[in-house]
Amino acid sequence: MRNALVGAVLAMAVVGGSPVRGADIAAGKEKAELCVGCHGEGGISQMENIPSLAAQPDLFIQWQLVFFRAGTRKNEQMQPIVEQLNNDDIRNLGAYYASLPPKAPKPDDNPDLSTKGAQAAVGRRCASCHMDTFAGTKAVARVAGQREEYLVKALREYKSGARSGGAMAAMADVAFPLSEEEIEALAHYLAHL
Structure with a gap:
């Protein structure tokens, strides 16, 4: 219950904080350098069991980062990274990944x-x-x-x-x-x- 409350408060700060500022895609791209090692160049993962982030909806990325930062979603690799992110970083990362084209589909082998x-x-x-x-x-x-x-x-x-x-x-x-x-x-x- 406590984690849900903390997550909700943090989410409100990210999505509903005041004053409302627009996201900066260029700043998001710069901050995403932290993410390339696992999530790949252009948000296209080359690593097994690591999701691609390219073309994910902006708010989806923001919420997941808030959940990781609040500890309601756990991942040993993500935790030390998200602890460094402020609300502007989260907003900018969401906008950046949403702006990227999705991975080209592979031919269906089955x-x-x-x-x-x-x-x-x-x-x-x-x-x-x-x-x-x-x-x-x-x-x-x-x-x-x-x-x-x-x-x-x-x-x-x-x-x-x-x-x-x-x-x-x-x-x-x-x-x-x-x-x-x-x-x-x-x-x-x-x-x-």
Whole structure:
């Protein structure tokens, strides 16, 4: 409860602080140099289980950084980095990553698995939050073109409850009933969009 309250207060400071200042994409690009080692040049990750950040919605990036900074989302590698970020840094990083083009889709090497994934996406109503194109919106992640193994990891974490709290509660409800086959099919389908 305390972490949720701290996260909400910090989020309000980021999103609703006064006076409201516009984001500085150039400053975000400069600050993103801290992120390149894991999340890749131009926000396109080359590392297993590390998400690509290019074309993620601005508010999604901001909220995730706030969750990491508040400790409501935990990651040993992220913690020391986000502790250095102030509210302007978070706002600028969100704008920078949102301004980048998404990763080009790879050819689908298993269209049958993608068909099963598309069916699972419809059955689980994934588009109701992630949009019809799965490009995300506002504080909802872009999952189209995301790294396949990262999507599998994230869905497993939501299913097990390892990733929870705040705005992520809806994903835990959606992921809990997923079978391992559905998780793999969804991840494959979304990664190849």
